[in-house]
Amino acid sequence: MTDEHGPERVTAEFREVYGTEPGGVWAAPGRVNLIGEHTDYNDGFVMPLALPHTCLAAASPRTDGVLRLHSGDVPGGVVELRVEELAPVAGGSGGGDRGGWAAYPAGVVWALREAGLLTGAAGGAELHFASTVPTGAGLSSSAALEVVTATALNDLYGLGLTPPRIAQLCQRAENAFVGVPCGIMDQMASACCTEGHALFLDARDLSQRQVPFDLAAEGLRLLVVDTRVKHELGDGAYASRRDACEAAARALGVRALRDVPFEGLDATLAELERLGCDAATRRRVRHVVTEDRRVEEVIGRLDAGDTRSIGPVLTAGHASCRDDFEISCEELDLVVETANAAGALGSRMTGGGFGGSAIVLVAEGDAEAVSKAVTEAFGAAGHRAPRIFPAVPSAGARRL
Numbered sequence: 001m002t003d004e005h006g007p008e009r010v011t012a013e014f015r016e017v018y019g020t021e022p023g024g025v026w027a028a029p030g031r032v033n034l035i036g037e038h039t040d041y042n043d044g045f046v047m048p049l050a051l052p053h054t055c056l057a058a059a060s061p062r063t064d065g066v067l068r069l070h071s072g073d074v075p076g077g078v079v080e081l082r083v084e085e086l087a088p089v090a091g092g093s094g095g096g097d098r099g100g101w102a103a104y105p106a107g108v109v110w111a112l113r114e115a116g117l118l119t120g121a122a123g124g125a126e127l128h129f130a131s132t133v134p135t136g137a138g139l140s141s142s143a144a145l146e147v148v149t150a151t152a153l154n155d156l157y158g159l160g161l162t163p164p165r166i167a168q169l170c171q172r173a174e175n176a177f178v179g180v181p182c183g184i185m186d187q188m189a190s191a192c193c194t195e196g197h198a199l200f201l202d203a204r205d206l207s208q209r210q211v212p213f214d215l216a217a218e219g220l221r222l223l224v225v226d227t228r229v230k231h232e233l234g235d236g237a238y239a240s241r242r243d244a245c246e247a248a249a250r251a252l253g254v255r256a257l258r259d260v261p262f263e264g265l266d267a268t269l270a271e272l273e274r275l276g277c278d279a280a281t282r283r284r285v286r287h288v289v290t291e292d293r294r295v296e297e298v299i300g301r302l303d304a305g306d307t308r309s310i311g312p313v314l315t316a317g318h319a320s321c322r323d324d325f326e327i328s329c330e331e332l333d334l335v336v337e338t339a340n341a342a343g344a345l346g347s348r349m350t351g352g353g354f355g356g357s358a359i360v361l362v363a364e365g366d367a368e369a370v371s372k373a374v375t376e377a378f379g380a381a382g383h384r385a386p387r388i389f390p391a392v393p394s395a396g397a398r399r400l
């Protein structure tokens with residue numbers, strides 16, 4: 001996770017790949033989301049924290065409009081592109097990284113140019129990446145890769161972009177260039193989180209508050225359980241959930257589901273039924289509206305200095321993801337059931353769903369027994385052993 005020799009290593013690797021010294025080294029973290037799942041694209045609330053796992057980039061600008069990309073984490077050598085020729089294929093590269101991993105950083109350069117921030121040959125660069133964020137584990141390795149690219153180019157080209165603006169441009173890259181219809185949470189988390197805090201974010205206006213999240217002071221630990229599965233279903237299901245939410249908002253005549261008040265939820269659901277909205281869509285609405293409320297509840301409890309008491313709210317969030325939004329899977333449910341039965345204070349899936357990771361809030365003294373119980377349950381069910389590590393709230397993107 002934290003790799004204290006990382007900067008020297010990526011510098012040496014950059015030298016080996018490109019034969020020159022890099023202009024600098026940058027880092028951007030992965031994240032876990034404490035609460036607020038699939039609420040960001042509904043203009044709602046989220047509460048992620050950055051992990052100590054980061055994507056590092058060593059980088060230099062080029063004056064000839066050539067963009068050269070290399071990752072130590074994927075085979076295949078240097079990808080060379082011309083910045084003037086960067087263009088998204090219709091509908092992005094078709095979802096995920098089917099256009100190749102380089103679509104993420106290339107998409108960032110494209111987004112900076114599309115926004116008029118880089119003109120002519122500007123945007124040319126040599127970048128070498130090395131990441132400790134597990135990929136495809138729901139911990140936002142893709143956002144870390146985008147945000148580290150944008151942060152490096154921001155410095156190299158003196159663009160003066162703020163972290164939220166960087167996040168928006170990275171989301172644009174992932175949506176339009178890579179072709180993944182993600183919300184803004186992952187990029188905002190990677191760009192804006194600070195050490196020792198969770199980030200309370202309003203995805204509508206990007207207003208944010210750093211909420212102190214000192215687990216150790218309360219004798220607590222937040223475990224990340226990476227199930228190491230990613231069910232194929234995920235990509236299409238994400239888009240279909242998003243479509244259902246947008247259709248329901250249109251039917252209700254509101255800008256986004258964030259505008260549906262929790263207090264009138266039952267009446268709203270009855271109204272949707274009357275309007276001919278199917279039962280699945282009504283469950284999606286119930287998830288989003290109750291999830292926004294759960295974020296506010298968690299904030300209230302953290303502000304009151306009672307981190308312990310957020311446990312049941314996390315578990316309720318999982319039930320809502322599982323039953324109403326229908327984005328969980330056998331492995332994620334097994335983590336939650338097993339961890340809670342073994343003495344965890346609460347747990348839930350985190351990230352887009354259909355695999356990836358869960359988080360488990362546990363008293364420090366119970367962490368080992370809970371981890372062991374989860375690992376044993378995975379073994380008994382015939383699943384590969386999960387990867388379990390503590391989530392330490394860490395810093396957002398920065399120059400090292």
Ligand code: ADP
Binds near residue numbers: 071
């Ligand atoms: P997640 O963001 O949850 O890890 P995604 O599917 O959104 O999962 O993004 C994973 C993809 O991001 C990888 O398949 C790869 O294309 C790209 N990626 C992430 N980290 C790196 C890296 N260090 N080097 C190259 N590509 C990376």
Ligand code: MG
Binds near residue numbers: 140141142143186
């Ligand atoms: Mg991602």
